[in-house]
Amino acid sequence: xxxxxxxxxxxxxxxxxxxxxxxxxxxxxxxxxxxxxxxxxxxxxxxxxxxxxxxxxxxxxxxxxxxxxxxxxxxxxxxxxxxxxxxxxxxxxxxxxxxxxxxxxxxxxxxxxxxxxxxxxxxxxxxxxxxxxxxxxxxxxxxxxxxxxxxxxxxxxxxxxxxxxxxxxxxxxxxxxxxxxxxxxxxxxxxxxxxxxxxxxxxxxxxxxxxxxxxxxxxxxxxxxxxxx
Amino acid sequence: xxxxxxxxxxxxxxxxxxxxxxxxxxxxxxxxxxxxxxxxxxxxxxxxxxxxxxxxxxxxxxxxxxxxxxxxxxxxxxxxxxxxxxxxxxxxxxxxxxxxxxxxxxxxxxxxxxxxxxxxxxxxxxxxxxxxxxxxxxxxxxxxxxxxxxxxxxxxxxxxxxxxxxxxxxxxxxxxxxxxxxxxxxxxxxxxxxxxxxxxxxxxxxxxxxxxxxxxxxxxxxxxxxxxxxxxxxxxxxxxxxxxxxxxxxxxxxxxxxx
Numbered sequence: 001x002x003x004x005x006x007x008x009x010x011x012x013x014x015x016x017x018x019x020x021x022x023x024x025x026x027x028x029x030x031x032x033x034x035x036x037x038x039x040x041x042x043x044x045x046x047x048x049x050x051x052x053x054x055x056x057x058x059x060x061x062x063x064x065x066x067x068x069x070x071x072x073x074x075x076x077x078x079x080x081x082x083x084x085x086x087x088x089x090x091x092x093x094x095x096x097x098x099x100x101x102x103x104x105x106x107x108x109x110x111x112x113x114x115x116x117x118x119x120x121x122x123x124x125x126x127x128x129x130x131x132x133x134x135x136x137x138x139x140x141x142x143x144x145x146x147x148x149x150x151x152x153x154x155x156x157x158x159x160x161x162x163x164x165x166x167x168x169x170x171x172x173x174x175x176x177x178x179x180x181x182x183x184x185x186x187x188x189x190x191x192x193x194x195x196x197x198x199x200x201x202x203x204x205x206x207x208x209x210x211x212x213x214x215x216x217x218x219x220x221x222x223x224x225x226x227x228x229x
Numbered sequence: 230x231x232x233x234x235x236x237x238x239x240x241x242x243x244x245x246x247x248x249x250x251x252x253x254x255x256x257x258x259x260x261x262x263x264x265x266x267x268x269x270x271x272x273x274x275x276x277x278x279x280x281x282x283x284x285x286x287x288x289x290x291x292x293x294x295x296x297x298x299x300x301x302x303x304x305x306x307x308x309x310x311x312x313x314x315x316x317x318x319x320x321x322x323x324x325x326x327x328x329x330x331x332x333x334x335x336x337x338x339x340x341x342x343x344x345x346x347x348x349x350x351x352x353x354x355x356x357x358x359x360x361x362x363x364x365x366x367x368x369x370x371x372x373x374x375x376x377x378x379x380x381x382x383x384x385x386x387x388x389x390x391x392x393x394x395x396x397x398x399x400x401x402x403x404x405x406x407x408x409x410x411x412x413x414x415x416x417x418x419x420x421x422x423x424x425x426x427x428x429x430x431x432x433x434x435x436x437x438x439x440x441x442x443x444x445x446x447x448x449x450x451x452x453x454x455x456x457x458x459x460x461x462x463x464x465x466x467x468x469x470x471x472x473x474x475x476x477x478x479x480x481x482x483x484x485x486x487x488x
Contacts, residue, residue: 051386068386075380081259083375084435091376092387117434118379133383 004029004066004141004173005050009058012042012049019045021197022058025190029063029140032167032174034188034204036181038217041195043177044073047143050175069139071130073146073177077119085121085129086114092136102132105169106162127159135166141173142166146180160187184208236459238353239345243451243469245360246408250418251425251447252367253405255440256398258426260378262313267419268321269406272298274328274340274415281336286352291415292407298324299399307392328415343414343466345455356408363401370394370401375436412451413466420470425450428477431484446476 005027012020020042027033035043049056051070062068077083089099100111106128113121113129121129134142144163160183167174176187184191184204191207193199199216200207257266273291280290302316309316332340348356377384377391384391409418425446426439433439454469461468 048382051382053382053385070382070386072380072382075383077379080430081379082430082433082436082439083379087436088379091372115434134386 006061011057031189037194067139069134069142079119247447247451249360251443254422254426255443266422268317270415270418272324277340278332295403341416424473431480
């Protein structure tokens with residue numbers, strides 16, 4: 001299968017300090033890569049470097065003309081920023097049918113949300129809106145940066161169930177940053193443990209050993225392996 | 230009231246410039262550049278001084294200096310990674326000092342608080358054409374800059390060249406500040422850009438309302454300011470800003486009592 005992304009010897013410096021050190025990995029089309037690591041390990045920096053926001057050394061090779069969707073950890077809105085969610089979607093120059101479709105695919109059926117200001121909705125709902133927004137235009141790969149704090153989940157479906165469903169429906173490739181190790185087993189084809197440098201990389205069952213994890217998080221960590229049914 | 234051609238020229242110029250300044254201000258406020266308009270007004274001062282000294286058009290002189298200032302800020306921002314605010318701050322005080330040195334004493338007041346009572350037919354026509362042009366450009370760049378101000382990451386993923394749009398944006402600000410210094414002067418142009426937007430922001434539920442009311446407050450402030458000046462015979466520029474601030478205060482009070 002074809003590689004959608006190849007990263008070779010990637011190094012990122014902030015003020016002469018290495019934030020990402022000599023990182024290499026590949027991602028095949030349709031694969032899911034989950035990135036785990038402690039706070040400040042460079043996970044968000046990695047995603048922002050991949051989309052071209054941060055200068056780097058080494059090589060980042062995307063498949064030609066690849067369409068990227070990005071769900072950032074947070075966006076700026078102050079509470080009273082005068083921008084409705086409908087207008088936020090209209091930045092993408094689409095018709096209202098497409099907006100409705102995108103909202104439905106992330107489990108939002110109540111369209112009154114479109115009239116609300118983007119700064120006043122709950123963080124869980126904002127997460128869904130951002131996913132819907134990123135899916136418009138049919139990206140081939142989705143970069144998803146999970147918020148630090150657990151987000152409030154509305155309804156039955158968790159964000160991960162949602163992502164699994166979307167991934168199957170749309171044949172997406174996903175790079176997901178998470179703090180939730182249980183997600184790795186449910187979701188990942190491969191896992192990348194990042195703490196500035198790559199601590200482990202490979203299929204989760206092989207790569208995520210207790211030794212690697214304690215090396216990654218610098219101490220004891222309890223790991224619950226989720227048994228697949 | 231006896232309406233002369235001169236009075237009509239002033240009124241029409243102020244309506245166009247005030248309206249567009251208001252719209253542009255709404256964008257500056259979302260970009261958290263509230264004080265940039267203010268600072269740029271000061272950057273214009275040496276240009277105004279020079280124009281007055283040489284008997285040239287005030288807006289033209291202002292525009293040349295604004296252009297130089299804006300390009301310098303844009304360039305330094307890319308090269309030094311300092312916040313725009315810091316750079317603007319430095320250039321702003323430098324210009325102010327130069328402006329005071331250059332501007333002839335008798336004309337200093339006009340440079341600082343504006344004098345719209347002398348605009349010619351040519352000035353008025355130019356103001357109308359340039360205002361409409363700027364409005365057209367704002368309309369084009371607004372969504373891109375708004376998106377970038379919410380999240381530069383999202384804008385970049387959507388292939389928006391943020392740096393290019395920032396430059397266009399700074400250029401249209403220069404045009405409006407150059408036109409506006411004639412109406413309210415270099416000291417007060419910042420207020421004409423920011424206060425209408427600040428008032429509109431208090432109650433706007435979305436971007437469309439926000440832009441519309443920012444522009445309308447700009448227009449109303451200029452109209453009432455000029456009419457008021459006709460009645461009580463005080464300087465137009467400061468009166469326009471007073472009316473502006475009154476709108477802001479009323480919006481704030483209505484919002485408080487409404488809650």
